[in-house]
Amino acid sequence: MKQLIGIAHNIEKVIIGKITTKNEMFSNKNDLIFVTRNNKIPNGFVAVITSNNSVDEKSKCFVENVENISELYDNDIVTIYPDGRINVVFEIKSKHNAVFVTERCNSNCIMCPQPPIKKEENEDNFELNLKYISLIDKNTVSIGITGGEPTLLGTKLFEILSAIYKRIPNATIHLLSNGIKFENYEYASKFAQSINQDIVIDVPLYSDIDTIHNSIVRTNTFYKTIKGIYNLAKFNIKIGIRVVVHKMNYDRLPELSEYIYSNFPFVFHVAFMQMEPMGFAKDNIKDLWIDPVDYNNELEKALLNLYYRDLHISVYNTQLCVLPEKLRHFAVQSISDWKNIYIDECKDCCLVSKCPGFFASSKDIHSRKIKAINDLQAKIA
Amino acid sequence: MNYQILPYRFERLNENIFLSNEVGEYLFLNNENFNRFIEHKLQPEEKAFKDLKSKQILADNNIDDVIEMLATKYRTKKHFLTEFTALHMVVATLRCNSNCSYCQVSKKDLCDVNFDMTKKTAKKVVEKIFESPSNNIKIEFQGGEPLLNFEIIKFIIEKVEWTNLFRKKNLEFVICTNLTSIDEKMLKWLKGHKVYISTSIDGPKELHNLNRPLHDIDNSYDLVTEKIKLCRTYLGNDSVSALMTTTSQTLNYFKEIIDKYIELGFNSVFLRSLNPYGFAKKDKHILSYPMVDFIENYKKALDYIIDLNIKGKFFSEGYASIILTRILTPFSTGFVDLQSPAGIAISGVIYDYDGDVYVSDEGRMLASVGDKKFKIGNVEINSYQEIFNGDYLHELIENSIAESLPDCATCAFLSYCGADPVRNYSEQGDIIGNRTISEICKKNKSIIQYILSLLQRNEKDINKVFWSWIARKSFEI
Amino acid sequence: MKEIIKKIEENKLLLTVPNSIYEKEAILNASYKYTDKCYINIEPIETITEIYFQKKNESINLESIALDFGNELIDQQIRLTTGREYKVIREELVKKAFSSISK
Numbered sequence: 001m002k003q004l005i006g007i008a009h010n011i012e013k014v015i016i017g018k019i020t021t022k023n024e025m026f027s028n029k030n031d032l033i034f035v036t037r038n039n040k041i042p043n044g045f046v047a048v049i050t051s052n053n054s055v056d057e058k059s060k061c062f063v064e065n066v067e068n069i070s071e072l073y074d075n076d077i078v079t080i081y082p083d084g085r086i087n088v089v090f091e092i093k094s095k096h097n098a099v100f101v102t103e104r105c106n107s108n109c110i111m112c113p114q115p116p117i118k119k120e121e122n123e124d125n126f127e128l129n130l131k132y133i134s135l136i137d138k139n140t141v142s143i144g145i146t147g148g149e150p151t152l153l154g155t156k157l158f159e160i161l162s163a164i165y166k167r168i169p170n171a172t173i174h175l176l177s178n179g180i181k182f183e184n185y186e187y188a189s190k191f192a193q194s195i196n197q198d199i200v201i202d203v204p205l206y207s208d209i210d211t212i213h214n215s216i217v218r219t220n221t222f223y224k225t226i227k228g229i230y231n232l233a234k235f236n237i238k239i240g241i242r243v244v245v246h247k248m249n250y251d252r253l254p255e256l257s258e259y260i261y262s263n264f265p266f267v268f269h270v271a272f273m274q275m276e277p278m279g280f281a282k283d284n285i286k287d288l289w290i291d292p293v294d295y296n297n298e299l300e301k302a303l304l305n306l307y308y309r310d311l312h313i314s315v316y317n318t319q320l321c322v323l324p325e326k327l328r329h330f331a332v333q334s335i336s337d338w339k340n341i342y343i344d345e346c347k348d349c350c351l352v353s354k355c356p357g358f359f360a361s362s363k364d365i366h367s368r369k370i371k372a373i374n375d376l377q378a379k380i381a
Numbered sequence: 382m383n384y385q386i387l388p389y390r391f392e393r394l395n396e397n398i399f400l401s402n403e404v405g406e407y408l409f410l411n412n413e414n415f416n417r418f419i420e421h422k423l424q425p426e427e428k429a430f431k432d433l434k435s436k437q438i439l440a441d442n443n444i445d446d447v448i449e450m451l452a453t454k455y456r457t458k459k460h461f462l463t464e465f466t467a468l469h470m471v472v473a474t475l476r477c478n479s480n481c482s483y484c485q486v487s488k489k490d491l492c493d494v495n496f497d498m499t500k501k502t503a504k505k506v507v508e509k510i511f512e513s514p515s516n517n518i519k520i521e522f523q524g525g526e527p528l529l530n531f532e533i534i535k536f537i538i539e540k541v542e543w544t545n546l547f548r549k550k551n552l553e554f555v556i557c558t559n560l561t562s563i564d565e566k567m568l569k570w571l572k573g574h575k576v577y578i579s580t581s582i583d584g585p586k587e588l589h590n591l592n593r594p595l596h597d598i599d600n601s602y603d604l605v606t607e608k609i610k611l612c613r614t615y616l617g618n619d620s621v622s623a624l625m626t627t628t629s630q631t632l633n634y635f636k637e638i639i640d641k642y643i644e645l646g647f648n649s650v651f652l653r654s655l656n657p658y659g660f661a662k663k664d665k666h667i668l669s670y671p672m673v674d675f676i677e678n679y680k681k682a683l684d685y686i687i688d689l690n691i692k693g694k695f696f697s698e699g700y701a702s703i704i705l706t707r708i709l710t711p712f713s714t715g716f717v718d719l720q721s722p723a724g725i726a727i728s729g730v731i732y733d734y735d736g737d738v739y740v741s742d743e744g745r746m747l748a749s750v751g752d753k754k755f756k757i758g759n760v761e762i763n764s765y766q767e768i769f770n771g772d773y774l775h776e777l778i779e780n781s782i783a784e785s786l787p788d789c790a791t792c793a794f795l796s797y798c799g800a801d802p803v804r805n806y807s808e809q810g811d812i813i814g815n816r817t818i819s820e821i822c823k824k825n826k827s828i829i830q831y832i833l834s835l836l837q838r839n840e841k842d843i844n845k846v847f848w849s850w851i852a853r854k855s856f857e858i
Numbered sequence: 859m860k861e862i863i864k865k866i867e868e869n870k871l872l873l874t875v876p877n878s879i880y881e882k883e884a885i886l887n888a889s890y891k892y893t894d895k896c897y898i899n900i901e902p903i904e905t906i907t908e909i910y911f912q913k914k915n916e917s918i919n920l921e922s923i924a925l926d927f928g929n930e931l932i933d934q935q936i937r938l939t940t941g942r943e944y945k946v947i948r949e950e951l952v953k954k955a956f957s958s959i960s961k
Contacts, residue, residue: 020428043689132475198615208431208435209431209434209435210442210443211425222443223443226446227446227449230450230453252431252435255431255432255435259435261455261710261711262404262406262454263450263454264713265457265710265711265712286543304858306844307856307858308844308845308848308849308852308856309710309848310849310852326858327858385944385947386940386943386944387944387947388944388947388951389938389940389944390937391933391937394935403948403951419936419939419940444947446952448947448950448951449954452951452952452954452955454953455951455952455955456955456956459955460957498906504919613924774902788887788890788891791887791934791937813896815893817890817891817892817893817894818894819892819893
C-alpha cells in the first residue's frame with residue numbers, strides 16, 4: 001500500500017486514524033489525524049503529520065519531515081508506526097480498498113507476491129482492523145478483505161464481517177480466500193450465517209488438474225478448495241474464480257474454462273490475471289515467466305468458452321496492447337492505485353486512460369509486445 | 382493399478398472414439414490412445430490422460446472426491462425429476478376448424494359442444510395441477526382448436542392465477558393454435574395474462590395450404606400470417622413461435638420453409654418428423670417417408686441454418702438446440718421426449734376434454750384411435766394420488782429408464798437422449814422396444830452423431846452459432 | 859487374422875468365437891445389434907460359441923455382417939471388462955446423487 005515516511009515523536013505503538021486537513025475548532029477530533037505544512041501542532045488530534053522539519057513541541061504526538069503529504073486526502077485512513085512509517089490503509093479516491101486481516105496463509109503459492117509469514121507481525125492487528133473498519137467512509141460501495149488467508153482468523157473473521165456490516169451495510173464485500181477452510185461444512189455454515197450484505201468470495205483455481213494446481217499452491221489442497229466452493233454454493237454465496245496465468249498452467253486454460261463451467265456453473269465471475277512479479281514470483285521467475293502474448297491463443301479460447309456460456313468474465317492486470325482487439329473490453333483496471341504504473345512507451349498511447357497498466361514491479365518484466373496504440377479507430381469494445 | 386476407470390460409455394465415430402461420462406461430458410480419442418486408456422497404459426504427463434481426468438472418465442487419486450462431484454452433476458442433470466410435473470397440457474376442445482392432412486386427433490363436428498371441456502372438469506383439472514409438487518407450472522392449451530372454446534381457456538387461466546395468489550408458483554401459459562379464429566377481443570384479454578402463442582406454419586403458401594387447409598377455405602396461409610402480425614401487435618414480438626410437421630410433400634423443401642420462417646419474422650423453427658400416431662398412422666402410405674430420408678434432409682437443413690447464422694442472421698433449429706443444451710451444458714432440459722426416466726407424467730401430462738389423464742400427448746392420440754393404454758385416470762373420478770402415484774404409472778416409468786434398457790444402457794449418447802415408452806409401444810407394440818428397428822432411435826442417434834461430428838470439428842464459427850442457440854441470443858464476438 | 863466365419867451360404871452364416879476371449883453377455887449384446895437384419899441363434903459348444911445368422915430379407919449382405927460382427931464383439935467385450943471396473947463406483951454415484959444433500 002501507499003507508504004510515507006517521516007520522523008515520529010512520542011508514538012509508542014501503532015496509531016490508526018482518519019486524515020483531515022481541516023482544523024475546525026468545535027469538531028470532534030477523536031480518531032482524526034491532522035495533516036499540515038506548519039510547525040505548529042494543534043491539540044486534540046490523535047496525531048499530526050507535518051512536512052515541516054522544525055517542530056518545537058517535542059512533547060506532542062506527531063510525525064515531522066514527511067514528504068508528499070499532498071498525497072493524503074481527507075477521509076483517507078492511515079496507520080502510523082513508531083519508526084515513522086505512515087501506511088495509507090484506506091484511500092478515499094481508490095476503488096480497491098481492503099481490510100488486510102492477516103499475513104499468514106495456509107497456501108504457499110509459487111507466485112505469491114506477498115509471501116506469507118508464520119507469525120503475525122503485529123499482535124494488535126485484529127483490534128486495529130476493527131478500529132479501521134469503524135472509520136471507513138460511510139459512502140464506500142466496495143471493500144475487500146484480504147491477506148494472507150483471511151479464514152485463518154477462524155471465527156474472528158465473523159467479527160470483522162459484522163463490523164463491516166455495522167459500518168457500511170450497503171457495500172459489497174470482496175473476500176479473497178483460497179477456499180480451503182470452507183471445506184469444513186460447519187465453518188462454511190457459520191460463515192454464511194454471519195453474512196448480512198452483498199459478498200463475493202474470490203477463490204483461486206489454477207488448473208483443471210489437481211496435481212498442477214497443487215504444484216502451484218505447493219500444498220495438497222485442490223480437492224479441499226473444490227469442496228469449499230461447493231459448500232459455499234450450498235449457502236448461495238456468490239463465488240468468483242481467479243486464475244493467475246503463468247508458464248505452469250497457461251496451456252490448459254481452455255480445458256480449465258470447461259471444467260469450471262461443468263463443475264461450478266453457478267460461479268458469479270471468472271477472472272484471468274497476469275502475475276505480479278514480486279515476492280516468490282520474482283524468486284521463481286525462471287519457472288513462471290511466459291510472455292502474455294504467447295498465451296493469447298489459450299486465453300482467447302478460455303474467455304470465449306465462458307463468454308458463450310454466459311458467465312461474467314474479466315482479464316485483470318493485463319495491458320490492452322497485449323490483448324487481441326476483440327478481447328480488450330474484458331480487461332479491467334484492477335491494480336491498486338498505489339502500485340499501478342505506466343511505462344515510457346505508454347506516453348503516446350491513445351488508450352492509456354482505459355488501460356489497466358502495470359504493477360510497479362512489472363516495470364522491467366513485461367511483454368515484449370508493449371506498444372503504444374495510436375490508431376484513433378482503436379476501440380476497447 | 383495406476384488409475385481407476387470411472388463410469389463411461391463409448392462409440393466409434395468418424396475414425397475416432399467418442400467417450401462420454403455418466404453426466405454427458407465427452408471427448409474424442411484416437412484409436413491408439415483409446416486402447417492404451419482401457420489397458421491402463423496412459424501416463425499422467427500425457428494430454429490424453431489429463432483430458433480424461435478433467436472430464437472425470439479416469440481418476441488417479443481422490444476418487445471419493447471425484448465421485449462426489451459426479452454425483453452433484455448427476456443430480457443437476459436429473460433435476461427434471463424434482464419438477465414433477467412442469468408441463469400440463471389441457472385439451473380445451475376436440476372441435477377444430479382445420480382439416481390438416483396429418484392430423485393426429487379425431488376431428489369432431491364443428492358445432493358439437495359435447496367435445497368441449499366443461500367448467501366442472503376444468504375446475505378439477507386446475508385442482509390437480511396445483512397438487513403437483515413442481516414449482517414451475519406451464520399450462521399448454523391444445524385441441525382440436527382450443528380457441529373454439531375460448532371461454533374455458535379464460536376460466537382456467539383466471540382460476541389458476543387466483544389460486545396462485547397463495548401458491549406463488551412460476552406460471553406460464555401457452556396456447557397451441559392455428560390462429561385462424563383469434564380476434565382483437567381475445568388478444569386484448571390475453572395481453573393481461575402473460576400468454577404465449579404456439580402456432581403451425583408448414584412453409585410457403587402452397588405447402589402450408591396443402592398440409593393445413595381449413596374446413597371452409599383452402600387458403601389458410603394468408604389468414605394465419607395476418608393473425609401472426611396481429612398477435613405480435615398485442616402480445617409483443619416474441620410472443621409467437623411456430624413449428625412445422627414434415628410430410629412426404631414438405632420433406633424436400635426445408636430450405637424454402639426456413640426462408641419463409643425468416644421472412645415471417647421468426648428466429649427459430651422446429652423441424653418435426655411425422656409421428657406414427659392417430660390419423661397420421663392411418664394415412665401412412667401417402668404422408669410418411671423413411672426416417673433415413675428425414676435424417677438426410679434434416680442434416681442439410683441444419684447446415685443451411687448454421688450457414689445463415691455464420692453470415693450474421695440469428696436463427697435456430699429447435700431440436701438441435703435441445704440436443705446441444707443436453708450435450709454442452711450441465712443442466713437438465715424440460716423436453717418431454719428426451720428424458721430418462723421418460724418424461725411421461727414426470728415432465729408432462731395431458732388432460733383430455735373429458736377429464737381423462739394421459740401420460741403424454743402421444744398417449745392421448747393413441748386413445749383417439751381406440752387404445753387407452755396410456756390413460757392413468759380421470760380428474761373427476763380419481764384423486765391426485767391415484768393418478769400420479771398409482772402402480773400402473775410406476776410400472777410404466779420403471780420400464781422407461783434408458784440406463785437399463787437393452788442397447789440404451791451401453792449407448793454413448795444416452796445422456797443426450799431418453800426413453801420413449803409410448804413411441805416404442807406405438808411402433809412395436811411393447812413399451813421397451815427393440816432399438817435396432819426403432820425409428821426414433823435411428824433419428825435421435827443420427828442427429829446426435831451429426832451434431833457431435835460438427836462439434837468435433839471444433840470450428841470457432843460453428844461453436845459460436847451453437848452456443849448462441851443455447852443462450853437464445855446472438856454473440857458479438 | 860483368423861477367420862471367424864465358419865460357413866457362409868446364400869441365406870445363412872455361421873460364426874464361431876472363442877469363449878476364452880468373449881463372454882456370453884458380450885456375444886448376446888453384439889448379436890442383438892443384428893436382430894433387425896437376421897434371425898439369430900446362439901449356441902455355446904465347449905470352448906467356443908457358434909452364432910447362426912439367417913437373413914430376414916434378400917438385400918442383406920451376410921459377408922459384411924460377419925466382418926462387422928467381429929468389431930462389434932470387441933467393443934461389447936471392452937464395455938463388459940471396463941464396466942466391471944467401474945460398476946461399484948457407478949452404483950455409489952447414483953446412490954449419492956439421490957440421497958438428500960449431505961455434508
